Amino acid sequence: MLMLLSTVCFTANVLLIRALGEFATVNVWLISCTRFVVGLVMILALYRQEFQPRHLYQNRQLISRGLAGGIGVYAYYLTVIHIGPGRATFINNTYVIFGALLAVWMLGERFTAARATGSTMALGGLALLTNPFAAGAVTSIYDLLAIGGAFLSAYIVVTIRQLHASEHTSTIFAAQCVYGLLVCSVPAALHPEPIAPLAWAVMLGAGICAGAGQLAMTRAFRELPVAEGSLLQMIVPVGIALGGFALFGEHFTRHELLGAALILGGTTYTSLRR
Incomplete structure (x- = not known):
């Protein structure tokens, strides 16, 4: 239920950013920075006792998780600009397969036939829904960058599972916020622009949705295998x-529409089999 809640929050986040584009032009790096700042505020407000800020520079896994998250955000937005949102989203979401295979090696998890079937259905559905390889599309270096971003996402979810053995959910999420802010603040500062109050309000709401979704997803991965938890995230494009x-x-x-049905069918099949 927490993972499903995270998909609702992530969907609301994207739709708010979509609405923001209807009346204002805002640098995507500033949107990312707002998301990370709001996330840190939520952590300090909700988990003041559990949060361990010193671990953010003492635990190497937290550092690598944070840097991977920040670089992954940068890579995703860059590929969206150069190869389009459909193609970039499809390639990025192949982390469902990469993460499941990486979890077999690093965590000893089982990649069952049900999870393999559900993942294949969901990826096929995402390909139909986003139409990434439409007529006229050509392969470029940014496709390789998108694949690298998918590997980073796979590494992140596996690392989250490992970190739950020693770290609280709030500290794991804070790593993404702190190091993601370090990565995204530089390009945001290079493109300063005036922002209307309404745009700030929408970005704040989007940041709250993203923060709530990230907290719910991080906590859910404490219990769910990588393959199953990642697969449920495929509901977000739908x-x-x-x-x-x-x-x-x-x-x-x-x-x-067939693609959307395949995504829902793949995730539902895997959950019901469990």
Whole structure:
């Protein structure tokens, strides 16, 4: 239930950013920085006793998790700009497979036939929903960068599982916020721009949704295997598509609707088998 809650929060985050683009042009790096700052405020407000800030520079795994998260955000936004959101999202979400295989090696988890089937269905559905390899698309260095970002995401979820043996959820999330802020603050500072109060309010709401989603996801990975937890995150593109239809008048073809059905079918199949 926590992982499902995180998908709702992440979907709301993206839809708020989508709404922000309707009336304001805001640097994506500033949006990322706002997200990380809001996350730190939430941690200090909710987990003042459990949070261990000294561990952020004493624990090497926390440092690597934080840096990987910050670089992953940078890589994702860069690939969205250069190869398009559909192609970038599809390639990035292949971390579901990479993470499951990495967990077999690093954590000794089982990559069962049910999880393999569900992952394949969900990835196929995501390909139909995002249409990443449309006519005219060409392979570039940014495709390789997107694959690297998928590997980083796989490493992150496996590391979260490992860190739960010694660290609290709040400290694990704080690593992403602190080191992600270090990575994203530089490009944000290079492009300063005036921001309207309404835009700040929307970014604040988006940051709260992202923070709540990240806390719920991080805590859920304490109990869920990497393959199953990552697979449930594939629901987010479906939620974004439904939100785009209901709120922004976006329309979808038959193959896109089939893709959404495959994602839901793949995640549901795996959960019911468990």
